[in-house]
Amino acid sequence: SQTIHQWPATLVQPVGSPLSLECTVEGTSNPNLYWYRQAAGRGLQLLFYSVGIGQISSEVPQNLSASRPQDRQFILSSKKLLLSDSGFYLCAWSVRRGAANEQFFGPGTRLTVL
Amino acid sequence: DAKTTQPNSMESNEEEPVHLPCNHSTISGTDYIHWYRQLPSQGPEYVIHGLTSNVNNRMASLAIAEDRKSSTLILHRATLRDAAVYYCILEMDSSYKLIFGSGTRLLVRP
Numbered sequence: 259s260q261t262i263h264q265w266p267a268t269l270v271q272p273v274g275s276p277l278s279l280e281c282t283v284e285g286t287s288n289p290n291l292y293w294y295r296q297a298a299g300r301g302l303q304l305l306f307y308s309v310g311i312g313q314i315s316s317e318v319p320q321n322l323s324a325s326r327p328q329d330r331q332f333i334l335s336s337k338k339l340l341l342s343d344s345g346f347y348l349c350a351w352s353v354r355r356g357a358a359n360e361q362f363f364g365p366g367t368r369l370t371v372l
Numbered sequence: 373d374a375k376t377t378q379p380n381s382m383e384s385n386e387e388e389p390v391h392l393p394c395n396h397s398t399i400s401g402t403d404y405i406h407w408y409r410q411l412p413s414q415g416p417e418y419v420i421h422g423l424t425s426n427v428n429n430r431m432a433s434l435a436i437a438e439d440r441k442s443s444t445l446i447l448h449r450a451t452l453r454d455a456a457v458y459y460c461i462l463e464m465d466s467s468y469k470l471i472f473g474s475g476t477r478l479l480v481r482p
Contacts, residue, residue, distance in 0.1 A: 290468050301459070302416065302472040309468060317469075348415045352468070359404075359463055361470060363415030 260285035264349050264364040271371055277322075277336040279367050281349030284330065289351040291332040292361065293324055296346040308332060344371045376460045381477040384450045392445040392476055394460030399440050404463040406470060407434065407445045409456040416459065416472075419445065455480045 261284045271277060283289050293305040304317045306324035314324050321340060325333045332349060346368050352361040377395040384390040396405065404423055408416040420427055420434045422443070427434040433446040447454055459475040 294472075301474045304469060304471060307468060350415070359468055359470065360406075360418050360421065361408075361416075363417065366413075366415050 260351070260362065262349060262351055262362060262364040264347075264367050266367060267365065268368045269370070271339050271369065273341055273371055274338050277334070277339050277343070277369070279334040279347055279349075279369075281332040281334075281364060282330055283351045286330070286351065286353060288329060289353055290359070291326060292350040292352070293332065293334050294348040294350065296348065298345070302348065306334070339371045341371050344369055376462060376473050378458075378460050378473060378476045380474070381479065383479045383481060384447075385481050386452060387449050390447040390450045390454070390478065390480075392447075392458050392460075392478065393442065394444070395442045396460070396462055397441045399462055400464065401440075402464075405434070405436060405440075405443050406461040406463055407432070408459045408461065408470075408472075409454075410459070410475070411453075411456045419458070421463075450478075450480045452480050452482060454478065 263282050290309050292307045294302040295305055296302050306314055306316055308314050308326045311326055311329055322336050346366050348366045349364040350361040352359050404421055406421040407419040409419050410416040420429055420432050422434045422436050435444045455478055457475040457477050459472050461470045463470055
């Protein structure tokens, strides 16, 4: 069966510090991978998605970046965190079943920038 | 991106049916309708999806209007564990992307 891992579960970082969040998927190959952010009390905002190694699409311009160095690894990074980067970061994967795209979400990383 | 409109919140009594509405008047002919739900402090989980016909699974039923401009997620017997935020999402044809709105917060009274 497929599983998705995210770490760390929680993170407190000072403003201006770098960030690296990692997401890995097991039990599937060539998945689509996604990074979302959810601010407190808000809906999910799609940040990046990837349909293959080295292929990254950005949805929202900001100081974050994403990389996919391996088929089942997706990394979210920042060189300098802002206060507004605080939130709940969720990684998800999908494979297309028929014509619909069902996504499976990881447990999330709760980031607080102070 | 295609947009959906949902009520901010709804309430239900335990063990009663719940009908969660969603309007998507700008839907295109090949857009899929997805429903996800999110429990507190967790990632969203898939509930159901459909294209034109009504759909049933172990979690819920999805009723799609004939003109496809609206849909309704039906929980046949609400339980306390069904209290969550429910998102209605349109997946544009072959886009790989799901654009989440603000969803409907469902409160279930014991």
